[in-house]
Amino acid sequence: MMRPTRNLHYSKNLTFKHRLMLIVLLLSVIPVFVLGMFSSNNAASIVQQEVDRNHLMVLRQIQYQFDQFMKSMDRASFQIANNSIVEKSVEIGPINNDLGYTFGTIDVIKKARSMQEIHFDVSLVYMEEAQVYSTRYGFVDLTDFPFRDLLKSVGVRFNSMVVVPPETGQRAHELLMLRPVPAFYSDRPDGILVFHIDPSLLTGILEQVELGHNGKILITDEQGAVVFSQNAAEIGSRISATLEPYMFRGKAGVVSAESSREEAGKVSMNGEDYLSASIHSSYNNWSYIAITPYTELTKKAGEVRRFTLGLAGSLVGLAILMAFLGSNRLYSPIQRMQQKLQGEFREQLPYLRDSIFLQLIRGEMSDNKIRGKTERYGLLLKGSRFYVCLVEMDDFAQFKQKYKENDRSLMIYALRKMLEELCENDFSCVTVSPLPNQVAVLIGTKDASERADEAVRRKAMEFRSNSQNHFHLPVTVALSRACRDYTGISEAYQDASELIGYRMLLGSDELIVQDSVRMPLGTTGYSLIELKKKILSAMAKGDESEARSSLSALIEAIPQHMHNVESVLGTFAYLIGEFDQLVREWSDGGGELDTKELYKQLLAMSSLGETERWFADTVFPLVTNALQDANIPKRTKLIQQVLQYIHLHYDTDLGLQHVADTFQITPPQLSRLFREERNESFSDYVLRYRIEKAKEWLAHTEMPIREIAERLRYASVQNFTRIFKQMTNDPPGYYRKKSRLDE
Incomplete structure (x- = not known):
């Protein structure tokens, strides 16, 4: 009675390769038409499932790369829009008595562009003066700005970036990103920051993807317009009505069960069937859609049918041999594609892992959904009670000054690995970095007694002491109260974040728990x-x-x-x-x-x-x-203003004539007043201030000596080295080594 069940169980355990071989064998002994149809349908179904899974895996990788690119641009635009010099420049206008803010704004934009790996242009619109500064067009009137009408129709939003896809408007053949300046405005912004990005930089990502079977990938916004495609001619057009069920509509940045689901199925367009798969990015509300002609996938099944008709009268032995050869031939391309995608997936798994747990601590995922995702990707956080332990650097400014960006990332990674190793023998734990100066340790345990609370507290003390001993990083550690399921982890994270805020009262390099926060003893202020x-x-x-x-x-x-x-x-x-x-x-x-x-x-x-x-x-x-x-003489105020101008423009050509013209006095007057107030000449002060800047950069940065010489306006490295040695008695390279040893 149990034999049919065992046979059924055995058939389910067959690999795709063996299943395909069995299908070809059956076609050789069962009537051609019936088994031919069965064989082709079964083969098409299996290929469809494989293609659906591959589509979704490819789309997830593309979504991740696009989201990371958008986030990088968002951070860059916020840094410019929130810069005090840029805010002041758009407030007073580009043409005013003090051009320092205008030049400072140009320098801020230049530095922001140089820190990005891709090339893009930046335009800053001065709304009050109807002027535009652009790295592409220079200073132009707003009426001559090619995107003036587009700015009026699109507008900006409070402290957020507005993305304008390519082909939006008559002249917008590029990807535009808009942000108000200042980022936090009260009534209306003084200016608008515009990023001009060549869409080919992003379409290049799509061109590197090979779906096979003549498939293609479309990226659409929430209105159904094609934002990016492997075919540039499709950008700006609307997708077919039959594909609209596979796009998503909702609020960007809001994750819900509806907005984060994945879709796959069959659609018809222009009389032809396609396989379609799509996923949605909760960051910018774009839909990523992959489609493949159905006829390309059923071609293999048709080959099986014709092969079966030709071999209907052959010997079973010959059919077995041909089935073995045929199954290998059919499966090998799919196997190679699968191995390639699996390798790429393994490379992206650490980033996916961090993304999952970041959503968890931010409360963006339900309990069942996080359990499903962690079990699917082998990222289980076991236990019935969970704690969140925040490890935050006490002096992040010094940390940034001491280490370059790549070194900082390696330090945070090493800190996370150390915390996981300290925890893994006693608890189930994972780490994630919600902020650049912060590591969150998610701790799970099955013990619901008070002993578990004390054990977790001791472990938090180990986190603090080991961070100091091994990394020489003074850190403050905050430990939340226990929560009972995954959904409570976000509340525990908020609890720990609030405790970190008490560092100002309790002091740094401490462990802060709920018991540490007590009401003050005083009764009057x-x-x-x-x-x-x-x-x-x-x-x-x-x-x-x-x-x-x-x-x-x-x-x-x-x-x-x-x-x-x-x-x-x-x-x-x-x-x-x-x-x-x-x-x-x-x-x-x-x-x-x-x-x-x-x-x-x-x-x-x-x-x-x-x-x-x-x-x-x-x-x-x-x-x-x-x-x-408020009481000093007028000439003293003038020299103080000159000193401030030197401090802001030391990396430009600071000649006596130029500075005198800036403050509307003659060079002899400026030279005489400067010597009377400072007891040294103008040129000596500029030289001394630049050498002090060079000493600071040599001691605290990795900036090459050639770049230091260029920034300080020296004609050559040799000239800079000679003057530096005259002023400090040491060559620049030796001074850098000596200062590092002293430190």
Whole structure:
């Protein structure tokens, strides 16, 4: 009674190669027409399944490459749009009394382009002045800008990038990316940043893909327009109505069960059948569609049918031999294609793994979906209770200064591997890097007792100590409370992120858990008010020493009266506002502090100690200078402006005539005033300042000596080396080695 079941189970375990051989054998002994149809249909079905899977694998890889490209451009556009020099330039216009911001903007754009691997052009639209600066067209009026009408019709969105596909509008034969400047505007943006990208850079990715069977790939936006295709003539056209079920409509950047599904099936276009597969990118709401003519896939099945008709009367032995040869012949191309795709998939697996767990901690995937994906790709995070442990660098600015970008990536990778090795013998764990200075360790355990909480806490302490011992990286570690399933991991990540914020109150290089966060013992903030008054009074008197002393007392008192980071930041923001008001009053409204930049720097502070040093070394001197400027002679103010101009333009041709023309005085006057104020000549100061810049770059960067000489406007490396040695008594190369050894 069990024999049919065993036979059925055996038949399911047959490989595709053996199944194809069996089909050919049956065709040799069963009536030709019946088994011929069965053979062709079965072969077509198997080929279709294989092609569907291959289509989806190829589409996932293409989607990943396109998404990474878009994210890279998004970051580059945000860095330009959020740059203070660019913001100031679009605010005051390109043509004004101070061209420093215009030149600075051009330099920012130049550097941003040089940091990207691909070539693209950048245009900056000054909305108020109706002017455009472009790396392609130079400075032109907005009326002469080829994309003026397109900008009006498309517009921009608050702090986001708008992508305009090729062939949108009459003259848009390229991929455009638009972003408002500033990125965070209140009423309307002062300018619009436009990236011009040659679409052939992206269509080249599609041209490298070989689907086989005369297949092709289309990429469409949510309106059904073809954004990219292997056939350039199709770009800008609309897809066939029969393919619309395979595109997705929804909000870009919002992942849902509907927007992230994958589709495969059969469609008809122009009287011909096609196999179609599609996936959707939740990042930009594009649909990636692959289609292959159905006749190409059924051609193999037709060959089997004709082969069977010719061999109907042959001997069974001969049929077995021919079946073996035929099955090898049919399967080999598919096997080679499968092996190639599997190799490419293995290369992309680490990136896919990170993508899955990033979506998990951000709450973008359901419990069942994450379990399905991790089981499918062998990325199981086992356990019934989960913790999120955040390991974050305390001084990321120093880390970036010390290591180049590639070295930083290797350091983060090595840190992740170390954390996984520390954890793997005791818990199930995976790591992911949500931020450049942060590693999240996802820990799973089946133990629901308090012992598990204590064991995880000890493991978090190991993370902190080993990071310091092996990488010399002071880190703060935050450990969340336990959650019971995958869906709770995103809440645990938010919990750990909030705990990291208490680093300013609790100090750096610490383990922060929920028990570490306690309400302050103090009951009144009167002492804080008095200390703030003392600081303001001392600065008004010009007594920085007294102000520093009161600041230290304020830093010591804050943990006793405040229990959240927002209150701490509010206290220091109040001081900055009062300093600005003091400067305005002293200068009769003619002077002010750059409070926007100061607030931005304040938000980057990670500890009370760092905040105290920043106030003492940066804010207090800035306020003191601003108050002194209110009473200093006119010629002293002029020389201070000249010094500031030198500091901003040291990498240009700084001649005495040029600077004098900039400040509308004669060269002899400037030379005399400069020597009287600085006790040194103009040229000596420029030379000394450039040498100081060279020493800084030699000590803290890997910039080649040739590039340093060029940036500092020396005619040759030999000339730079000779002057550097005269000023420092050491050649540049030896100075770099000596400074590294001292450090």
